[in-house]
Structure formats: C-alpha cells, structure tokens
Amino acid sequence: MKATPFLMFQGDAGPALELWSAAIPELEILELARYPSGPQEGQIASARIGIGGSEWRLYDSPPMHDFTFTPASSIFIDCDDEAQLRRLAELLGDGGQVMMPIDNYGFSQLFTWIADRFGVSWQINLPLE
Template structure:
C-alpha cells in the first residue's frame, strides 16, 4: 500500500456520525464507523460515539473523522480546511452546492484572477472547504 494524505476531522460531542453521513450524501462511497462501545469503552456515555469513521469515495477521496473524547478541547473548523480541486466542473459544482447548503459561503465559487473558478465555504458542521475548478486550456 502506498502512503496517502487525507483529512481527519474531530467533531464536537456526538455529532461525528451525522457529519460523516452528511459527507457520504455529498460524495457517495463506503462509510465505515466504529464506536467506543465496540472497543469496550468503560464510560457508558461514550458507547455510541464514533471512535473512528472513514469514508472512501468513488472519486478516490478518503475522509476520516471521530467524536472528540471528553476532556479534549474542540474548536470547530479552526484547525483544518479541506481542499477539492480538479477539472470536472460539474462534479465539483455539485459538491460545492451540497457542502454550502445550510452552511456559510465565505468566498463565492467564481472565476478568479488566476483563471480558475474558486470558492470557500464553511459547511453546517463548521468545517472549512475550498473548491478549485481548473480552467480549461
């Protein structure tokens, strides 16, 4: 197996499952989740919380996430931005529409001075996204 780089997002108390299902609805693919309870967490409040989730999509994206365990700080969206880029304009615009729905557009997806279409948004779970559609030559 080759090395790969992918984002790993920590979600606030008990929201990881809903967030990972949301991203699955955006990108499609196979979502696998493991709860703290499956691994024998002694604290009953952790039983149904996500210890590890991984979404692998048909486009080759991998997104991982988990609930933040008690005692660990969580500041939504401040430590990660996820970048989507490529030249499949229809696919990327579709992701943009779904990710920005219910969230906040911080920079509209539009043509930029470097020639590409680019936009930034914060989704409804507080995660920052950047979308870049490469200009056709």
Template structure:
C-alpha cells in the first residue's frame, strides 16, 4: 500500500504544475481538462467558465507521484494541517529547493542545522502548500 498526495488548487492547477516543474524539476505524467472528460459533470458541479480547468493531473517529483486538480473552483482551497516533506542528498540541493519554493511564498522556519539534519526548514509556497525541506541523512547501518 502507498499514499499519494492529492492537492486541489482552486483554479490555479496549471500554474502550480508549471511552478513545480521549474522549482522541483517535476515531470508532468498526465493531465486531463474538464472538457476532455468522456462524461459531462453533473449539473451545477462546476461553475461556468471552468471547462478548460484541470480535472486531474499527475506529477512525478523525484520518486513520488503527486496528483492534483483545479477542484470545483469554488474558492475553498486551504492547505492546512499537513506539509509535504522533501529530502535532498546535499546542502546545496536543499538550499536550491527551499529558495525555489519560497519564491512568492512564506518562510515559516529558515533553513538551519537541527539535531536530526544538517539543514532543515519550513516554507509555504505561493499556493499555500506547506513544505519541510531537509538534507537526508543516511540511516545508520
């Protein structure tokens, strides 16, 4: 069994895809717009003008697949109560990822040495998604 995050971007999914491709080197695996659906949505499910919004997309970030959508475009997207953890094999990589995610976002905890990692920091990106960035320390033998 595995858990894959599914994020709803309230009409900004395509912007998020491009941001994560640039910031994290994410690879777009699949994207379908509402207008591409083989079945129409139930009446009233989507607001007018959302026909070309993203119904579903999958991104590969490293070895992880992150699924995403524009959702119902109802103004109710709030990313709260979780963070995505992102490990880098070295400090330079952690700094690059952290700085890229912080561009247009808000730093909650600047990158700093902790007792569990040479560098660890927390940031909410420009979409409000929480990230914990750290240098991955190899497990003890």
C-alpha cells in the first residue's frame, strides 16, 4: 500500500507548479500530462512530483467546485538553514497570505506559516539544533 497526497486545482495547477519549481530547486517533476484540447486545453490533467523524499499528485479538475484549499491541511517543510527558510517564505508567500510571520515560537529556531497565492498552505520550519 502507498499513500500519496493529492492536490486538486481549478485551473491553477500549472502556475502553482511553476512557482514551487522556482522556490524549491529540489522539486522533481516525475510525470506531467496536459489536457490536449477542449476548455481545459493546456491545463494539467495529471502530474506527479517529488519533494523532499515524498511524492504528490496534482491536477486541474474539469468541474468547478465551491471549495479550495484550507490551512487545516498544509505542507510542512524542515529547512536546512535560515537563508533557505527566508527564501522559501518570500517566494511561496508572494501574493499569498501570512498566517504566522517568521519568528521564534519556541518549538523551533524560526517558523512561518503561509498560504501561497493558489491557497496551498505551507508551514516552513527551521528545527531546533
């Protein structure tokens, strides 16, 4: 058995993937298929990506929905150093929302919780040494 996080977008999967690829150089695109024609032409029909040893799936849903992402589900990233944390926070947070600004909250050296401009929530952490 294998469990894989699955993120469903409504037309923004491609731009989200571009942002994440720019912010996280280690991100690997393992599979990418786009809708060849129709109203969703060029949008992502299926994608598999690898980040930090985990695999995710994402796609653009053909039907529109009344829901999107919520901060109750988030991507938690442990960074290697402060520069990496600040870079990720700046790039992923551009046009998004800061729920907890970069600070020492006692459970780590530095931490921030943001939602990117696509509504995907990221907890970015610099673990205690």
